[in-house]
Amino acid sequence: MTFLHDYIYYIGAFGLIFIGLFIMLVKHNLIKVIIGLSILETGVNLFLIAVGYISKGTAPIFSNSAVESERMVDPVPQALVLTAIVIGVAVLALALSLAIRLYHHYGVLDLRKIKEQRW
Amino acid sequence: MKSIISLILLSVIALGIAISLDKIPFGVPKTKIGDYYIDKGREETGAANIVTSVVVNYRCFDTLGEVTILFIAAIGLGAVLATRRKKEKREIEPASLVLYAGCRFLFPLILLFGAYISIHGHLTPGGGFQGGVVVASAFLLAYLGCRGRRVSETGIKTVESLGGLVFIVVGLVGLAVGGHYFLSNFLSKGELNSLFSAGVIPIIYIAIGLKVGSELTGVIDHLVEESE
Numbered sequence: 001m002t003f004l005h006d007y008i009y010y011i012g013a014f015g016l017i018f019i020g021l022f023i024m025l026v027k028h029n030l031i032k033v034i035i036g037l038s039i040l041e042t043g044v045n046l047f048l049i050a051v052g053y054i055s056k057g058t059a060p061i062f063s064n065s066a067v068e069s070e071r072m073v074d075p076v077p078q079a080l081v082l083t084a085i086v087i088g089v090a091v092l093a094l095a096l097s098l099a100i101r102l103y104h105h106y107g108v109l110d111l112r113k114i115k116e117q118r119w
Numbered sequence: 120m121k122s123i124i125s126l127i128l129l130s131v132i133a134l135g136i137a138i139s140l141d142k143i144p145f146g147v148p149k150t151k152i153g154d155y156y157i158d159k160g161r162e163e164t165g166a167a168n169i170v171t172s173v174v175v176n177y178r179c180f181d182t183l184g185e186v187t188i189l190f191i192a193a194i195g196l197g198a199v200l201a202t203r204r205k206k207e208k209r210e211i212e213p214a215s216l217v218l219y220a221g222c223r224f225l226f227p228l229i230l231l232f233g234a235y236i237s238i239h240g241h242l243t244p245g246g247g248f249q250g251g252v253v254v255a256s257a258f259l260l261a262y263l264g265c266r267g268r269r270v271s272e273t274g275i276k277t278v279e280s281l282g283g284l285v286f287i288v289v290g291l292v293g294l295a296v297g298g299h300y301f302l303s304n305f306l307s308k309g310e311l312n313s314l315f316s317a318g319v320i321p322i323i324y325i326a327i328g329l330k331v332g333s334e335l336t337g338v339i340d341h342l343v344e345e346s347e
Contacts, residue, residue, distance in 0.1 A: 006145050014136060018129050025125040052153070055146035060157055060169035063242060063312065072169070074153035075160075079173040083185045086248050086331070090192030093338045097196040100345055 009050035016043030030099045030109045037095065041088045045081045052077030165308030166241035166317040174246070175320045175327075179302040183286060186330060190283070193334040200341045214266045222264025229257035237328030241317040247324035251331025258336040262343050275337045282330030289319050289326070 004011070020040025024033050052074035060075040099109065106114050148154065156169055156177065164172040174182055214222070237250030261268055290302040298305070302319075309316030 007140070010140055010145065014133065014140075018133060021132075022122075022125055022129060025128075026122045050145065051143065051149065053146055054148050059244065061244065062161060062167040062169075072157050074148065074150055075156050075169040075173050076150055076153050078170045079178065082170065082174060082246075082248060083181070086185060087188055087192075089252075089335070090189045093342075094192045094196050094199070097199045097341070097345075100342075101199055 009053070010047065013043050013047035013050055016040070016046060019043075028111050030102065030111060033111070034092065034095045034099060038088070038092055041084070041091075045084055045088075048077045048081050048084070161311055164304060164317055164320065165311060166320050167312050168241055168243065168246075171241045171246055171320060171324070172317070175240075175323050176304055176317075179290070179323065182327070183290070183302075186283070186286065186327060189331065189334055190279075193338055196338055197341055200345050212266065214264055218264050222260055226257055226261055229260065230254060233257065233328070233332065237325055238321060239314070240324040241320045242312060242314070247327030248331055250324075250328040251333075252335060254328065254332035255335035255339060259339050262339060270336055270340055272337075272340070275333045275340070278329050279333040279337070282326045282328075282333065285326035286323060286330070289322055293319065 017040055020036045020038070020043060023036030023039065027033055027036065054071065054073050057071045057073040060072045060078070102114065103109055108114065143149075156173055160166065160169045160172045164176040166172040166176070213219075233250045233253035233256075235250075236245040236253055237247050240246030240250070258270060261270075293303040293305045294301050296305045302323075304318040304320070306318035306322075308318055314321075
């Protein structure tokens with residue numbers, strides 16, 4: 001039980017990553033593939049945050065002068081994830097716009113049916 | 120069949136990851152640079168929020184690259200969607216009175232909240248990226264609630280270019296005045312935990328807020344235009 005307690009964030013993060021990868025490998029609908037990409041990205045972000053966590057740590061913000069700097073979580077992964085979230089939004093929007101263009105061109109979102117058209 | 124192969128592949132990957140994660144214990148400090156930022160960040164940058172001081176002061180050049188990626192993605196979305204010219208303008212059913220009035224009431228408040236988050240990035244959780252997204256959500260509300268209203272494309276482009284220009288100009292002035300590197304913090308650090316502190320950090324975060332807000336508004340504008 002202590003294993004589960006210690007590693008619950010890692011397990012959750014990689015659970016999300018594998019759910020996303022599985023969706024991307026198995027599903028044929030383009031929108032579902034993009035949803036899988038988004039879930040995968042969420043898992044990666046959660047994993048990076050979990051790596052930077054320090055036991056009983058607070059957010060690295062000195063708004064309250066009573067806060068001591070001994071127990072603060074690592075700010076570097078948080079800054080990294082701040083970057084990754086914004087880029088994730090941009091990638092998601094670009095992928096959705098490509099899906100819209102494909103749908104206008106072929107009339108379907110199923111990747112197998114698009115393949116049959118030999119483009 | 121395909122899903123069984125995928126499951127086997129994923130379980131092999133999961134096994135490898137589990138073995139390597141065994142060496143990374145949860146909840147212990149792992150990097151030395153994080154401790155350095157927490158100890159010295161307040162004196163060196165004047166910002167109370169250490170994450171902000173990493174993003175906009177120590178690693179500001181990376182942030183410039185990130186803003187560029189966002190810019191390129193927004194441009195790419197415009198290029199992908201804009202090839203199909205609109206033929207005829209369809210008649211849009213106007214929103215009901217309650218929806219319209221509520222939307223007009225909420226729109227300035229959300230804009231104000233986004234501006235607050237952008238400006239207070241060095242004191243509280245938040246910053247230009249988050250504030251920009253909040254501003255874009257206000258425009259999304261306007262598109263959904265007050266049907267038929269449009270943001271002018273020239274205005275979006277102007278604000279976006281202005282944000283990028285302020286970022287670069289502040290960086291170049293820092294190179295000329297402050298120190299020997301691009302984007303150095305040349306203004307006075309001020310008093311910790313006050314609004315006018317932390318040198319160039321609030322200026323850069325306001326510029327980022329304008330840029331991100333206008334870019335995401337442009338993305339929403341393109342997607343709404345495509346759906347009509």
